[in-house]
Amino acid sequence: MTETATAQNEYVAFWNDVLVEKFERFRNILMGGLSYHSDVGLNALEVRTGARVLDIGCGWGDTALQLARRVGPDGEVWGLDCCEPFLEKGRRDATEAGLDNVHFIAADVETYPFKTRFDLCFSRFGMMFFASPVAAMRNVHKALKPGGRLNFIVWRTIDDNPWLGLPKELVLRYLPPPGEDAETCGPGPFSMASPDLVTAQLEAGGFTDITFDRIDGPVMVGRNVEQAVAFQLAIGPAGEVFREAGEEAERRRGEIESALADQLAAFQRPDGSIVMGSSSWSITAHKPAA
Numbered sequence: 001m002t003e004t005a006t007a008q009n010e011y012v013a014f015w016n017d018v019l020v021e022k023f024e025r026f027r028n029i030l031m032g033g034l035s036y037h038s039d040v041g042l043n044a045l046e047v048r049t050g051a052r053v054l055d056i057g058c059g060w061g062d063t064a065l066q067l068a069r070r071v072g073p074d075g076e077v078w079g080l081d082c083c084e085p086f087l088e089k090g091r092r093d094a095t096e097a098g099l100d101n102v103h104f105i106a107a108d109v110e111t112y113p114f115k116t117r118f119d120l121c122f123s124r125f126g127m128m129f130f131a132s133p134v135a136a137m138r139n140v141h142k143a144l145k146p147g148g149r150l151n152f153i154v155w156r157t158i159d160d161n162p163w164l165g166l167p168k169e170l171v172l173r174y175l176p177p178p179g180e181d182a183e184t185c186g187p188g189p190f191s192m193a194s195p196d197l198v199t200a201q202l203e204a205g206g207f208t209d210i211t212f213d214r215i216d217g218p219v220m221v222g223r224n225v226e227q228a229v230a231f232q233l234a235i236g237p238a239g240e241v242f243r244e245a246g247e248e249a250e251r252r253r254g255e256i257e258s259a260l261a262d263q264l265a266a267f268q269r270p271d272g273s274i275v276m277g278s279s280s281w282s283i284t285a286h287k288p289a290a
């Protein structure tokens with residue numbers, strides 16, 4: 001069942017070359033700390049026993065495993081991601097859990113030639129980074145059976161997500177904003193915050209009956225202040241400002257780390273972890289029945 005992404009676009013290459021290592025370092029935050037949104041989204045999602053489900057941009061595969069339990073032995077789940085190293089963890093966890101109805105595939109969802117047809121396509125934060133969002137929507141639409149459903153979770157605006165917005169504001173007090181040619185992982189975490197834009201993309205992809213449900217809740221962004229500071233300077237909008245500023249950022253690292261530590265300490269819980277506010281959309285769209 002293993003296939004690999006062949007011709008990589010620049011964003012897929014950025015995920016593999018730059019982000020895999022950083023994501024591995026902060027897995028406790030990215031997989032566990034942000035899971036409030038999929039806990040709410042998946043709880044509300046009707047998943048039929050025996051269904052065939054695709055998890056798009058599945059990362060380490062924890063939501064694919066949750067879905068595999070929900071569909072049961074008569075169902076099947078595919079976890080698809082453009083980074084093979086993430087999928088290795090998914091495969092290990094599936095084996096440990098005794099789940100043989102989940103498969104992990106390394107591929108770019110924009111171009112993967114799906115032959116299987118799914119009842120449900122799901123994604124937690126895996127749909128915001130495409131080189132061509134409409135091409136991706138069309139391909140996901142093709143992967144669904146007539147009458148099938150797409151449900152995906154994306155971040156709302158940066159103003160609705162202080163866990164990313166506040167550190168970015170702070171870092172910008174010390175460093176210049178990234179230039180137009182900054183290396184990125186694609187359109188970015190807020191690229192699907194606008195319901196009008198996403199509705200247009202989905203409709204261009206062939207979807208109908210599109211709804212947006214808002215999910216507001218806490219995210220754990222560090223087991224302690226030190227990890228939260230390191231996380232903010234490595235990943236996300238503050239991390240992008242820091243990375244793109246190069247030597248200037250390194251020169252000012254000490255003062256930026258200390259200011260961030262003060263800012264983030266205000267969100268510390270009694271167990272030491274840093275918990276901040278966040279907001280996402282759970283978006284549902286349908287492929288019309290034939």
Ligand SMILES: C[S@@+](CC[C@H](N)C(=O)[O-])C[C@H]1O[C@@H](n2cnc3c(N)ncnc32)[C@H](O)[C@@H]1O
Pocket residue numbers: 012015030031056057058059060061080081082083086107108109110123124125126127129130131
């Ligand atoms: C923010 S992570 C979310 C991962 C996982 N769903 C989670 O919530 O932990 C985004 C994921 O999308 C994957 N991704 C980005 N662009 C992709 C593409 N074109 N095709 C497949 N996966 C992609 C990345 O490799 C990454 O694992």
